[in-house]
Amino acid sequence: MPGPQPRQGAHVELQDVSKSFGGTRALAGVSLTINKGSIHALVGENGAGKSTLGKIIAGAHSPDEGRLLLGGEPVRFHSPRDAIARKVILIAQELSIVTSLTVAENVFLGAEPRRAGFQDRRKLRRQYADLAAAAGFELDGDAHAGTLRTADQQKVEILRALSRDAELIVMDEPTAALSRPDVEALHAVIRRLAAGGTTVVLVSHFLGEVLELADQVTILRDGHLVRTVPAAGQTQDSLLSAMLGRPLEAAFPPRQLAPADAPVVLSVRDLRAPGVNGVSFDLRAGEILGLAGLVGAGRTEVARAICRANRVSAGTVTLAGPHGPARVPVTGDPRAAMRAGVLMIPESRKEQGLMLGRSVTENVSLASLARVAAAGLVRTGPERRTVRDVLAKVDVRGGSQVAPVGTLSGGNQQKLLFARSLLRDPRVLIADEPTRGVDVGAKRAIYELLATLTASGVGVLMISSDIEEVLGLAHRVLVMRGGQVTAELAGDQATEAAILSAAFGAAGNGATERGSK
Amino acid sequence: MSQATTPSALRATPRLPRDAIMSRARSGGIIYPFIVLFIVLAVWKGATFYGTTNLLAIVDQQSSTLIIAAAGTMVLVAGGIDLSVGATYALAQVVTTKLVGSMNPVPAIGIGIAVGLGVGLVNGVVATYFRINSLIATLAMSFVVGGLASLVTGGNLIIAYSALGFANLARTQFLSVTTAAWTMIGVVIILALVLSRTIAGRYMYASGSNSEAARLAGVRVQQVKLITFVISGGAAALGGIIDASRVLSAQGSNGGTTLTFTVLAGIVVGGTSILGGEGAIWRTVVGTLFIAMIGNGFVLAALNPLYEQITLGGIILIAVGADAWSRLRTTG
Numbered sequence: 001m002p003g004p005q006p007r008q009g010a011h012v013e014l015q016d017v018s019k020s021f022g023g024t025r026a027l028a029g030v031s032l033t034i035n036k037g038s039i040h041a042l043v044g045e046n047g048a049g050k051s052t053l054g055k056i057i058a059g060a061h062s063p064d065e066g067r068l069l070l071g072g073e074p075v076r077f078h079s080p081r082d083a084i085a086r087k088v089i090l091i092a093q094e095l096s097i098v099t100s101l102t103v104a105e106n107v108f109l110g111a112e113p114r115r116a117g118f119q120d121r122r123k124l125r126r127q128y129a130d131l132a133a134a135a136g137f138e139l140d141g142d143a144h145a146g147t148l149r150t151a152d153q154q155k156v157e158i159l160r161a162l163s164r165d166a167e168l169i170v171m172d173e174p175t176a177a178l179s180r181p182d183v184e185a186l187h188a189v190i191r192r193l194a195a196g197g198t199t200v201v202l203v204s205h206f207l208g209e210v211l212e213l214a215d216q217v218t219i220l221r222d223g224h225l226v227r228t229v230p231a232a233g234q235t236q237d238s239l240l241s242a243m244l245g246r247p248l249e250a251a252f253p254p255r256q257l258a259p260a261d262a263p264v265v266l267s268v269r270d271l272r273a274p275g276v277n278g279v280s281f282d283l284r285a286g287e288i289l290g291l292a293g294l295v296g297a298g299r300t301e302v303a304r305a306i307c308r309a310n311r312v313s314a315g316t317v318t319l320a321g322p323h324g325p326a327r328v329p330v331t332g333d334p335r336a337a338m339r340a341g342v343l344m345i346p347e348s349r350k351e352q353g354l355m356l357g358r359s360v361t362e363n364v365s366l367a368s369l370a371r372v373a374a375a376g377l378v379r380t381g382p383e384r385r386t387v388r389d390v391l392a393k394v395d396v397r398g399g400s401q402v403a404p405v406g407t408l409s410g411g412n413q414q415k416l417l418f419a420r421s422l423l424r425d426p427r428v429l430i431a432d433e434p435t436r437g438v439d440v441g442a443k444r445a446i447y448e449l450l451a452t453l454t455a456s457g458v459g460v461l462m463i464s465s466d467i468e469e470v471l472g473l474a475h476r477v478l479v480m481r482g483g484q485v486t487a488e489l490a491g492d493q494a495t496e497a498a499i500l501s502a503a504f505g506a507a508g509n510g511a512t513e514r515g516s517k
Numbered sequence: 518m519s520q521a522t523t524p525s526a527l528r529a530t531p532r533l534p535r536d537a538i539m540s541r542a543r544s545g546g547i548i549y550p551f552i553v554l555f556i557v558l559a560v561w562k563g564a565t566f567y568g569t570t571n572l573l574a575i576v577d578q579q580s581s582t583l584i585i586a587a588a589g590t591m592v593l594v595a596g597g598i599d600l601s602v603g604a605t606y607a608l609a610q611v612v613t614t615k616l617v618g619s620m621n622p623v624p625a626i627g628i629g630i631a632v633g634l635g636v637g638l639v640n641g642v643v644a645t646y647f648r649i650n651s652l653i654a655t656l657a658m659s660f661v662v663g664g665l666a667s668l669v670t671g672g673n674l675i676i677a678y679s680a681l682g683f684a685n686l687a688r689t690q691f692l693s694v695t696t697a698a699w700t701m702i703g704v705v706i707i708l709a710l711v712l713s714r715t716i717a718g719r720y721m722y723a724s725g726s727n728s729e730a731a732r733l734a735g736v737r738v739q740q741v742k743l744i745t746f747v748i749s750g751g752a753a754a755l756g757g758i759i760d761a762s763r764v765l766s767a768q769g770s771n772g773g774t775t776l777t778f779t780v781l782a783g784i785v786v787g788g789t790s791i792l793g794g795e796g797a798i799w800r801t802v803v804g805t806l807f808i809a810m811i812g813n814g815f816v817l818a819a820l821n822p823l824y825e826q827i828t829l830g831g832i833i834l835i836a837v838g839a840d841a842w843s844r845l846r847t848t849g
Binding site for chain 2: 356367377
């Protein structure tokens, strides 16, 4: 790395910026200064306004009130295009990759080298090679962007920003969908960008990441600025309590281990399905079984196969019967699996879980309409009351039951999916990434909910990319790699190192190898 | 005490921003322009417009369109679209009119409706189990079905002037309202109840709103969508038969794309989304009558009917644009 760059001077200044959406105030009178060449993190709970702030800096939203100064000069961005012209670029959480184009074409999209109106392929390749080399990325420019992993798609976005000579890049949750080694690689890229004089505004949920990377941290709560401080000298706890506005509770509820003789509620034998190559395990009543592994290791595929959301080619899934030890095979479609007592909270609540335009009540009651209907007619009174009661159980406070769920926070949306499952009295609940994109308060509430469920005898299979979460909640951990379970870890064996080495296929640190079972 | 801790809770300034007004206007939607147009025509043309004779005539004329549009609303809500209703209307009409010449009208009507249900079933199977986009599937079917209708007639007008029993279907008056209108009222109310009050209706909204989520929540999405196409086919047939009963004649070229697009216009102007998951049958009724009122206004005012089409096209653009724009606002 070259020697330390001069890091003085404000790159962006916000003065008294406010922004409202509908009736809700997303930002209220926020002022802050972002220095040139620094990594400036924005943190806060969901709905605190950090993404909005990032989008205002990058022109995706315009402020209702207040001023934005770029290099000391007042600017008014009406669109991201205006911001790009001033070398300010946003990399949004939802990546904007054109999957049918190649990597190089994506990078230079809208600014392709041309000759006589046609794309100049040779020049495109050359420009791409130069750019990728300068950024230190090894990414095939001719690969189709749609075939890339999320981490590599992110690199495409970064290269696109660099190709436009970005001086300031706003990254909104860049690591949310990445697995561990990809996160490390991205961190290195971000550091390199800043060392080269690019200003990076980092919007992130991951406080560890913020502390590791950022020079300055701005903490937001309910649209208000709490404070901007140097990252050095802060701890996760100090950031958290500033975000919450109250002292911190323990991250995880106390673990109530299921007794060793608890009956097996779900047993999976030699399950084979797309992405699943022979998985076997038992889940006991009252147990939280964590399913860890890298993205793409087959965890979600196991969940979807058990629920029959995906076709199963071989193997059996059986469930303890609702009355006594008789076992029922899980077959057919998701409907049949639900009837047997297996409920799933899918990986992506927006794509696979919720009807965003429909009301809270409709979303929650969808899987249990027969309970509140007579002769096929939905009785709205009982429906509303049933939903209200279950909402209280999952701790969705306030808000209207007729509001479209698209207007709710991520945490509340996730809780609605729990509510939907609870109405079916599950015997087995499969929660796939139950806290992804959810704020700290809601995370804690979801943990409590999982603990309450297991205390009542439900078996929980929890998939999570957050190793801390798996370690903090699960009674037992299965680690997957290449569609198979490579390790089973319980008690003291379950450590971050053991999970990681099993996930990568290194020799297990005291892990029970299950290769030849 | 310390007021710095939770300023947001203390200063919850109540204001009514533009977005809130927009969303309120959207939930009422078509009802406001409908009322405005009604008042304008009533003031301008007086009893010629709001007299019972004129209003009942509008409703009577719109009977078949409303029946087909009510069923079409279900198809759109469930995430599909049915472009074959015009052709199905014609096929059922010619089949029944041909049969009433030689048999009792009741089974003839039954067979005509069965033909419509059959077309709907094929549409549904192709659009769901064969996974062909319903726009393409029903467009293709509209050619097939339209061709069949011409085949039945041999290209001629089919006349059933002697089958007076058949005329009872549409022309009988009860409480000075035609049976065509009564049939429409009955069918529309039943379909509206099914869509808004039953489990099946909820599943239609779920399938159109997010089909993967609905499937994972145990909804048989394919079946639900299929049923909407069957209902739509049956409704198109009923509409065609009612209109044939008015004039005791039928031909293969009746209905067609004009009817298909009139029906769709009523649904969309009412505010049902072509993207699925949103809409209601009462909206379709108001939207269809709104379009009918424009037509009626042109007639009463003796304006050049050529402008009617231009006006209608403009209104559809505004309706669809308002829907897209308000979606953008709420999700942005």
